[in-house]
Amino acid sequence: QKEVEQNSGPLSVPEGAIASLNCTYSDRGSQSFFWYRQYSGKSPELIMFIYSNGDKEDGRFTAQLNKASQYVSLLIRDSQPSDSATYLCAESGGYQKVTFGIGTKLQVIP
């Protein structure tokens, strides 16, 4: 049974700070990793995906993958109150099924 582990939070950061969200996964065969943002009562919205070790940057977001440590992270620079949401880490082993973590609730304090 594949597992994706996240601290459910809440993680509170002041506006303008860097928010760091972390995730570990159990299956070494996992190939694709995703970060979704989910506002309360809404569907998951894809923010980033990463397949290779290292960093991938997109605007204020940076995803980091370390396959040796089975660790994925998301950094949000210059955090804004509108970033307050639950961030879901997810993985896929190359098949269609995506396995999600419980999500980390982020609160950005103005």
Place this chain on the structure above:
Amino acid sequence: EPEVTQTPSHQVTQMGQEVILRCVPISNHLYFYWYRQILGQKVEFLVSFYNNEISEKSEIFDDQFSVERPDGSNFTLKIRSTKLEDSAMYFCASSPQGEVTADTQYFGPGTRLTVL
């Protein structure tokens, strides 16, 4: 921008009744999925569908569940005899292809199912 749509947004039903949840995937997508999220819990994979057949399903997707693509646009999830524990948000998703390098899924807004 193309979107996945789902109807209804909220469905209330009595235990033991059949429900059909409907989805219209993005038009040029080839893979379709159903997920569910019980309140406060993880998003859970139910089933994936490609070329008019199920390609993968989870242990949750038992004989009470079925999926169908009745025409060129709709994708449906049927729950034959609903239970209280089926109460959840059900998300449909679609993706353009299933290979790992492009394995991204676009989610619809969800249908909240409440079983009384």
